Amino acid sequence: MNLPYLASLALFSIGLYCILAKKDLFKVIYGICLMEFSVNLFLISLGFVHGGEVPIRPAGAVVVDPLPQAMILTAIVIEFATTVLLISVAIRLFKQYDDTDMSKIRRLRG
Amino acid sequence: MSLIIKTISRMLIPFIFVYAIWLILTGHTSPGGAFAGGVTASLAVALAYASFGISSTKERFSYSIAHMGRILGLLGFIVMGVIAMLLGKSFLGNFLPKFGGHFTMAGVIIVLSLCIGILVGCEFSLLLYYLFGGGGKE
Amino acid sequence: MELLIGFVFILIIASAIAVVVLKDLLAAALALGACGFLIGIVFFLMMAPDLAIVQFVIETLTLFVLVIALARTHRRSTGDEPVKIKAVLGIVVICIFLLFLSFVVPLMTEFGSPALEVSRHYIHAGIEETGSENLITSILLDYRAYDTLGEIIVLFVSVLAVSLILKKESKGSR
DSSP: OOHHHHHHHHHHHHHHHHHHHOOBHHHHHHHHHHHHHHHHHHHHHHTOBTTOBOSBSOOSSOBOOHHHHHHHHHHHHHHHHHHHHHHHHHHHHHHHHSOOBHHHHHHTOO | OOHHHHHHHHHHHHHHHHHHHHHHHTTTTSSOOHHHHHHHHHHHHHHHHHHHOHHHHHHHSOHHHHHHHHHHHHHHHHHHHHHHHHTTSOTTOOOSOOEETTEEOOTTHHHHHHHHHHHHHHHHHHHHHHHHOOSSOO | OHHHHHHHHHHHHHHHHHHHHOOBHHHHHHHHHHHHHHHHHHHHHTTOHHHHHHHHHHHHHHHHHHHHHHHHTTOSBOOOOOOHHHHHHHHHHHHHHHHHHTTTGGGSOOTBOOOOTTHHHHHHHHHHHHOOSBHHHHIIIIITHHHHHHHHHHHHHHHHHHHHHTOOOOGGGO
16 A cells, blocks of 8 residues: 555645645745655655665665665755745845735735 | 753753764764764754854854855865876775775765765854844854 | 554644644744654654654754744734635645546555665675765765765855845945
């Protein structure tokens, strides 16, 4: 039963709904974070082997796949840099318009 | 921040730094590695910022030290790659001895781990300074 | 073990729904932190201790940055009722997305038995070729070191962008 794949798919859909339907800037940032979490979960579920062991000094022959884990390590660090960049844009918008509501920011133009 | 938080952070910050250096140096025999050590070092700087304020943190770990750490980390990484190319192997190949005596030496991986650990630690501390560093000198 | 992983997945989805539903921004940030820590536990249960360390520390840093940013923007709670038409459109888009994915999901490999084509070489010959016992470090810094260089460049560019966006304005250019 492919439960982890379905769970990461559900998490991705929840993040996508959060981006589409909310009008506060920080809620959009939370939605992007949820989508990135779901991608990391999906990648690590792809490499799991039943009864496998940690890929550090492997004693036996059944080892969990180490290649997706290396890719996710890169992805986690880049995700933090992206989130901090988005938060800095939100802080700058707040300093300019004194509100983080996206509908109000559009009305205050000019 | 209250006296309890300041006292406890003053005691904890050196231990977090030592743990970060241990993670970097034994990354090739234990779970850990370069990125875990780097982000833990920046976590120590974040704890210092939360407990003592931005000006005290900038006095000890100033902008110039952070910039120098970043630049030296990246330069070290690229220099190791170019040296490997000059010695005949591919870019960033492994040219240092791998097994020496009682312990594994892992070739060029230790040097690269040190470079990336210093780089990532200074990088994320600098991110915190740019985001929230209103006071203090530039 | 599988039961424990399934239970933690249910908790992750519950905290994700809490992030969407909660109106208070600070409470939603804490729910996001809980989600991230539970994902760290999933990484640990799926035999990846390196990833668990990095996920826990980065989740702490993200929570730190989020809470201070929320305090600086003076928005602890928001009247965040969703606009009805946007919510309906969001659900329609997600239904179309899931419809297209339902053609692909039955074709995927079974959970727990991946193909392991490239990693077979890394597992068998990794320790002798690179000299490091940690296979993930040997992949990141010897077999795929070029990708690590790309990641460092991405970090540099993001710090540059943050410093440009949040530059203090000088007196004359306001």
